[in-house]
Amino acid sequence: xxxxxxxxxxxxxxxxxxxxxxxxxxxxxxxxxxxxxxxxxxxxxxxxxxxxxxxxxxxxxxxxxxxxxxxxxxxxxxxxxxxxxxxxxxxxxxxxxxxxxxxxxxxxxxxxxxxxxxxxxxxxxxxxxxxxxxxxxxxxxxxxxxxxxxxxxxxxxxxxxxxxxxxxxxxxxxxxxxxxxxxxxxxxxxxxxxxxxxxxxxxxxxxxxxxxxxxxxxxxxxxxxxxxxxxxxxxxxxxxxxxxxxxxxxxxxxxxxxxxxxxxxxxxxxxxxxxxxxxxxxxxxxxxxxxxxxxxxxxxxxxxxxxxxxxxxxxxxxxxxxxxxxxxxxxxxxxxxxxxxxxxxxxxxxxxxxxxxxxxxxxxxxxxxxxxxxxxxxxxxxxxxxxxxxxxxxxxxxxxxxxxxxxxxxxxxx
Numbered sequence: 001x002x003x004x005x006x007x008x009x010x011x012x013x014x015x016x017x018x019x020x021x022x023x024x025x026x027x028x029x030x031x032x033x034x035x036x037x038x039x040x041x042x043x044x045x046x047x048x049x050x051x052x053x054x055x056x057x058x059x060x061x062x063x064x065x066x067x068x069x070x071x072x073x074x075x076x077x078x079x080x081x082x083x084x085x086x087x088x089x090x091x092x093x094x095x096x097x098x099x100x101x102x103x104x105x106x107x108x109x110x111x112x113x114x115x116x117x118x119x120x121x122x123x124x125x126x127x128x129x130x131x132x133x134x135x136x137x138x139x140x141x142x143x144x145x146x147x148x149x150x151x152x153x154x155x156x157x158x159x160x161x162x163x164x165x166x167x168x169x170x171x172x173x174x175x176x177x178x179x180x181x182x183x184x185x186x187x188x189x190x191x192x193x194x195x196x197x198x199x200x201x202x203x204x205x206x207x208x209x210x211x212x213x214x215x216x217x218x219x220x221x222x223x224x225x226x227x228x229x230x231x232x233x234x235x236x237x238x239x240x241x242x243x244x245x246x247x248x249x250x251x252x253x254x255x256x257x258x259x260x261x262x263x264x265x266x267x268x269x270x271x272x273x274x275x276x277x278x279x280x281x282x283x284x285x286x287x288x289x290x291x292x293x294x295x296x297x298x299x300x301x302x303x304x305x306x307x308x309x310x311x312x313x314x315x316x317x318x319x320x321x322x323x324x325x326x327x328x329x330x331x332x333x334x335x336x337x338x339x340x341x342x343x344x345x346x347x348x349x350x351x352x353x354x355x356x357x358x359x360x361x362x363x364x365x366x367x368x369x370x371x372x373x374x375x376x377x378x379x380x381x382x383x384x385x386x387x388x389x390x391x392x393x394x395x396x397x398x399x400x401x402x403x404x405x406x407x408x409x410x411x412x413x414x
Contacts, residue, residue, distance in 0.1 A: 024404070283300075349397075
C-alpha cells in the first residue's frame, strides 16, 4: 500500500466518515479541525438512500436511531397553529420527502461519527491549513499553529468555504453559486407539545417583500425544539463573524409576522448555537488536483435546504476511501474512480435542489401559497409510485461496492 499518510482537513460529516474508512483500510489518516472541539450547532440533517447503507456498514445504526428527532412529518400551519396541509413520513417512504425517517441534528451525527474514530485516528483541533505545497512525492502543509508537516495525500473536507480548495484550486467565487436565499436556525426550550410535527408558518410575498417561512421542529430531547427561518434576499452581504448582526437581519425580515414568530424572535438573542448562512451550491469540473482531492460540500454542495447534502458527504467519503484502498493507494487511479463513481450523484442532487426551488417556503403571493397547500393536501391520495420518487431516486443513485469483503460487526452494537 502506498500513500498511507493522509491529512483530512475538516472533522465534520465527510471528514469523520472518510477517516473511519481510511483507518479501516490500513491508511493513517490525520484530521485537522478549525473548531476547538467537535462542533455544536447547525441544523437537522437527513440520511437517505445509499447513505443509510454506509451507516449500516459502519455499525452505527443503533447510535443514529437513538439520536433521531421525533418528527412525524411536516405540517404547514396558519396563525392559530391549525394544520392547513401536511406531509407525513408514510407519504414518501424512509428516504423521500422533506423529512426522512433518519433525521437528526448535525451535531449528533458528527458526535456519533467522531466517537467511532477518536480512538484510532489522530485529531488536531483548533488548527487549520494555511499553505499547501505539493510535488511528485507528497504534500507539505503549513498550519495556523505548529510546524509544517509532510503527508502523502491531502483531502479537503472543510465545507463550502474550503480552505484547501482555495489554496489548491483558486478563489471560491469561481466555484460557489449563490441561490439567493438564506437559512437561520437555533435550538430552544419549547414547552408546547409539537406532537412530532415539524411546523411551518409561511408569510407570502407582497409589496416588494419576498415570501418567508418560520419553523419549529421537535428534537430528540423532550421539551426542546429547533427554530428555523427561511427567506430570499438576492445580493444580501453579511459579516460571517458578526452573529449579532445576523440575528438582527433575521429579526428585521420577520418583524410583524404572526403565529409563534414574536416569541421565537425574543429567544433568538440568547441562542448560543445560532446558525446563519446563504443557500449555495459548489460546482467544479474536477475534484482533484495532484495529490489533493475534495469531498463533501467542499466539492459538491447541493444546498443546505436540499435534504441530500449529508447523504452526499457520507457516500462520497465511503467511495473515496474505498477507491484508494482498491487502487493500493495510487491516488491518480483512485481519484479518477471516485469522480466517476460520484459525479452522477452530485449532478442529480444539485439539479434536484435547483429545480425543486425552495420547497414552497418562499411563495411570491398568497395564490402561490394556496396552490402549494392544495398540492400537499392531495399527496396522500396519489398512488405511492407517483409520490416522493424525485428525492428518493436521487438518494439511490450510487450502488455501493463492497471494497473489502463483508463488514465485521462491532461487538458493542446490538
